[in-house]
Amino acid sequence: MSEEAIRFALQWRFGFEAVVLVYFLALNGIYLFLTVLAVISFTRYFRRSDVVENNDVFANPFSPSVTVIVSALNEELCIEETTRALLGLHYPEFEVLIIDDGSTDTTFALLRNTYGLVPSDRMPLSCDISIEGPVNAVWVSPEYPQLCVIQKRNARARADALNVGIQYARNDLICISDADSLFDPDALLRVARPFADDPSRVVAAGGIVRPSNGCIVEKGTLASAQMPSGFLAKIQVIEYLRSFMIGRTGWNVLKSSLLISGAFGIYRRDLLLELGGFDSRSLAEDAEMIFRIHRHFRTGPGTCGAQEQLQHLPSISTRKDYRIEFVTEPVCWTEVPVTARVLGRQRRRWSRGLAEVLWKYKHMIGNPRYGRIGMFALPYYVIFELFGPIIELLGVITLGVFLLLWGIGSVLDHPNAFLDLQHAQLLLLVAMGYGALLSLAALLAEELSFHRMQRWRDLAWSLLAALGENFGYRQLHSWWRLQGLIQWIEGREAEWGIMTRVGHRIYDHQERKLL
Amino acid sequence: MTIDVALTAIMLLVASSLLLLMTALAVVRLVRNASERMAGERLRAVRPMLLRQLSESPPNLSKLAGESRSEHRQLTQLVWCLLTKVRGEAKIALIDWLILQGEVRRECRNITSRRRLVRVRAVKRLGDAEVRSVARAIESQLCDRDQYVRIVAARSLGQIGDPASVRPLLHALSGQPCLPHNVIVMSLIHMGPQIAHELITLLQHEDARVRSVCAELLGLHGTAKALQKLAFLAERDTSTKSRVSAIGALGRIGAPECLPALQRIAFASDVKTCRFAAIRSIGLIGGPHARESLTALANNDDAEIAKLAIVALTTMGEQGLDVAREIARSSSELAAVARDQLERTALSRRTFRRRTETEMALTP
Numbered sequence: 001m002s003e004e005a006i007r008f009a010l011q012w013r014f015g016f017e018a019v020v021l022v023y024f025l026a027l028n029g030i031y032l033f034l035t036v037l038a039v040i041s042f043t044r045y046f047r048r049s050d051v052v053e054n055n056d057v058f059a060n061p062f063s064p065s066v067t068v069i070v071s072a073l074n075e076e077l078c079i080e081e082t083t084r085a086l087l088g089l090h091y092p093e094f095e096v097l098i099i100d101d102g103s104t105d106t107t108f109a110l111l112r113n114t115y116g117l118v119p120s121d122r123m124p125l126s127c128d129i130s131i132e133g134p135v136n137a138v139w140v141s142p143e144y145p146q147l148c149v150i151q152k153r154n155a156r157a158r159a160d161a162l163n164v165g166i167q168y169a170r171n172d173l174i175c176i177s178d179a180d181s182l183f184d185p186d187a188l189l190r191v192a193r194p195f196a197d198d199p200s201r202v203v204a205a206g207g208i209v210r211p212s213n214g215c216i217v218e219k220g221t222l223a224s225a226q227m228p229s230g231f232l233a234k235i236q237v238i239e240y241l242r243s244f245m246i247g248r249t250g251w252n253v254l255k256s257s258l259l260i261s262g263a264f265g266i267y268r269r270d271l272l273l274e275l276g277g278f279d280s281r282s283l284a285e286d287a288e289m290i291f292r293i294h295r296h297f298r299t300g301p302g303t304c305g306a307q308e309q310l311q312h313l314p315s316i317s318t319r320k321d322y323r324i325e326f327v328t329e330p331v332c333w334t335e336v337p338v339t340a341r342v343l344g345r346q347r348r349r350w351s352r353g354l355a356e357v358l359w360k361y362k363h364m365i366g367n368p369r370y371g372r373i374g375m376f377a378l379p380y381y382v383i384f385e386l387f388g389p390i391i392e393l394l395g396v397i398t399l400g401v402f403l404l405l406w407g408i409g410s411v412l413d414h415p416n417a418f419l420d421l422q423h424a425q426l427l428l429l430v431a432m433g434y435g436a437l438l439s440l441a442a443l444l445a446e447e448l449s450f451h452r453m454q455r456w457r458d459l460a461w462s463l464l465a466a467l468g469e470n471f472g473y474r475q476l477h478s479w480w481r482l483q484g485l486i487q488w489i490e491g492r493e494a495e496w497g498i499m500t501r502v503g504h505r506i507y508d509h510q511e512r513k514l515l
Numbered sequence: 516m517t518i519d520v521a522l523t524a525i526m527l528l529v530a531s532s533l534l535l536l537m538t539a540l541a542v543v544r545l546v547r548n549a550s551e552r553m554a555g556e557r558l559r560a561v562r563p564m565l566l567r568q569l570s571e572s573p574p575n576l577s578k579l580a581g582e583s584r585s586e587h588r589q590l591t592q593l594v595w596c597l598l599t600k601v602r603g604e605a606k607i608a609l610i611d612w613l614i615l616q617g618e619v620r621r622e623c624r625n626i627t628s629r630r631r632l633v634r635v636r637a638v639k640r641l642g643d644a645e646v647r648s649v650a651r652a653i654e655s656q657l658c659d660r661d662q663y664v665r666i667v668a669a670r671s672l673g674q675i676g677d678p679a680s681v682r683p684l685l686h687a688l689s690g691q692p693c694l695p696h697n698v699i700v701m702s703l704i705h706m707g708p709q710i711a712h713e714l715i716t717l718l719q720h721e722d723a724r725v726r727s728v729c730a731e732l733l734g735l736h737g738t739a740k741a742l743q744k745l746a747f748l749a750e751r752d753t754s755t756k757s758r759v760s761a762i763g764a765l766g767r768i769g770a771p772e773c774l775p776a777l778q779r780i781a782f783a784s785d786v787k788t789c790r791f792a793a794i795r796s797i798g799l800i801g802g803p804h805a806r807e808s809l810t811a812l813a814n815n816d817d818a819e820i821a822k823l824a825i826v827a828l829t830t831m832g833e834q835g836l837d838v839a840r841e842i843a844r845s846s847s848e849l850a851a852v853a854r855d856q857l858e859r860t861a862l863s864r865r866t867f868r869r870r871t872e873t874e875m876a877l878t879p
Binding site: 047048051052056059060061062063120121122123140142145196197198199200312314422423426427429430433434436437440441443444447448451456459463 | 519522523525526529530532533536537539540541543544547632635636639662663666667670695696697698700701851852854855858859862863865
């Protein structure tokens with residue numbers, strides 16, 4: 001091998017190492033920063049929650065009323081428990097709208113039999129939002145007056161079902177959720193609190209969502225949080241903890257929230273009506289709505305409530321004076337996929353949805369008119385979330401190739417020309433160790449704050465999952481995200497697919513055993 | 516070489532942090548379990564003692580004290596917690612005990628603490644203890660730089676119930692930093708009808724927001740002696756918000772002598788929101804005259820007015836419901852509105868009945 005070739009290989013190697021190092025340091029620096037912010041936020045929140053009680057919101061007749069909209073498509077395994085949990089929520093004034101989005105299983109029959117549903121003449125309060133799947137029938141329960149079930153034709157979009165709910169909603173706030181989500185009894189009180197405390201500025205709010213797999217449900221509420229049995233589900237428990245307790249909380253401190261989970265989010269009704277409801281063509285309708293809210297308040301009219309007056313919330317008349325709040329308390333427990341096939345489909349959809357939303361709102365990226373959102377949060381999402389899988393997979397592939405070349409170099413007596421094995425090993429260990437460190441930080445935050453998983457066995461499994469996700473899962477996850485990105489570039493038709501439900505582990509109080 | 520050293524250092528740092536975090540996790544769990552157990556034991560020791568002495572007639576807490584410092588701390592915390600859950604003599608006994616132990620004086624000092632959490636706690640506890648002498652000090656916290664201190668201060672003033680706090684509370688509506696409307700109104704509702712005189716005086720305040728809240732509260736308290744001033748405000752005020760609040764208050768008070776004023780507004784006002792509010796209030800007052808007016812309004816050319824009139828009819832009771840049923844049976848465009856509204860009324864009646872039944876079942 002000529003000297004020139006070796007010099008070229010060395011230069012190339014150093015260049016690549018520099019790029020990887022810069023990316024690595026930037027990404028982990030941001031994560032560390034977000035972790036610090038999240039810890040500060042948690043500490044403040046918990047000290048305050050000792051003194052400021054949610055009962056104030058409950059006892060106040062001027063607290064904003066809430067309509068909970070649940071879209072259900074073939075959810076026979078969990079619809080009963082979810083509805084029971086919803087009807088048992090602690091909140092002064094709320095109604096539950098279940099939108100049966102063209103289920104072909106026994107979802108509706110279960111609801112009708114359990115709650116004795118009867119046909120209703122209920123009319124939509126607003127018809128300003130366009131709907132693709134028309135409403136077939138409206139049902140109410142004489143026994144549970146706050147329950148209403150709306151049957152509609154499936155339009156292959158969850159957003160369409162939510163839009164039907166918005167049309168029929170009568171209350172000040174709209175809470176969107178899924179049929180596989182279980183709410184904590186105080187969930188509405190906690191998340192509606194920012195609206196009650198700062199009614200003229202808060203326009204949307206969300207809370208921590210955690211996987212419900214493995215948890216025990218009793219009388220529609222989560223009785224005990226436990227680790228699920230499958231390793232994929234265990235890893236997702238850690239993933240959700242990291243994402244919500246570190247990521248979302250940190251971004252919220254920076255006032256740069258770009259996402260409120262579709263599993264649990266509360267919005268002002270007048271704002272949703274003014275924005276025309278959720279985008280039924282979007283795969284990430286929850287993220288798209290938050291982007292739209294930012295655009296509306298930063299560069300659009302910036303007001304809401306001029307046409308539709310809410311009962312207990314004042315209209316917002318000043319541009320830019322708005323807040324999207326993230327409540328650092330677990331409010332919702334949702335079922336996560338347990339098989340690689342379903343999980344892959346879900347992650348491809350998320351990645352595709354992110355690409356789609358970022359493309360749609362590309363004018364916001366790096367735009368100083370959008371403040372921290374445009375200058376900091378969005379560039380982060382583009383570089384580390386959207387292109388993250390490309391760089392991560394490139395790293396894995398390059399490592400493989402370089403290992404091969406290292407073998408060739410060793411034969412040619414120039415083993416370090418293509419790869420410095422010591423460097424590579426160190427970098428790999430640091431990357432994996434850092435990932436585990438973040439997961440452990442999230443676990444520690446959970447332990448210090450909510451302490452929901454009380455068994456030592458669960459703690460041990462959490463630690464194992466935090467360390468184990470680096471070996472195979474992260475690479476597979478990057479591959480799914482990359483596939484989603486490629487699908488979006490190709491413009492292939494989006495597919496929601498069927499989520500295989502396992503259902504909740506229900507504890508029968510009378511029989512004193514798990515069903 | 517430099518990269519090697521840096522990477523090794525980072526790796527060591529990450530590895531040690533990992534170990535540290537794992538240890539921290541285990542330690543946190545152990546400490547938490549131990550402290551929860553100890554707190555439980557302490558509580559078990561002091562709670563029966565406190566409850567026994569509280570159940571005496573009259574309650575006598577003068578000899579109440581924990582054996583150790585930690586027990587005494589637990590006892591104090593328990594007393595502060597119980598303060599919001601008991602009434603009458605028991606509450607007075609608890610407050611006296613807290614005063615005797617110097618706890619109230621300590622919280623008074625804490626109101627001006629630099630730490631906001633200490634301030635919030637102090638303001639909340641003093642409110643729970645309903646110590647009237649500290650009302651002025653709490654009023655000063657209505658413009659605290661922390662939002663939660665302000666909110667808790669308003670709530671505490673409501674609990675204390677000193678009529679002299681009405682003006683500072685109302686001033687906080689428009690002050691800088693201001694407090695949310697719902698917090699102020701709730702605090703003033705807590706004060707009860709004893710502040711009615713102050714509120715009637717403030718109906719002439721220069722700030723429309725203050726006039727509006729006062730009108731709203733007079734309605735909520737059902738203050739009949741404010742009828743004349745409210746009727747004047749409803750018809751003549753320069754601010755639409757105040758007018759709407761006054762109209763709503765007239766409806767809540769429910770005096771039939773207000774009907775002529777409300778009818779004038781409902782039929783002839785230039786401001787549509789006032790007309791809407793008047794229709795709702797006529798429905799709340801009820802009676803044959805209200806029914807006649809609303810039936811006429813249900814045939815109004817303006818669809819919004821007609822729709823609201825139907826809604827108001829269903830709030831009147833059986834008399835109004837009969838008219839709404841007739842409209843629902845007719846072939847008019849508003850039949851669907853009437854049907855929907857009738858169903859809503861039936862549902863809310865059922866909810867009310869259910870709630871009453873549950874409450875009765877829970878009442879010993």
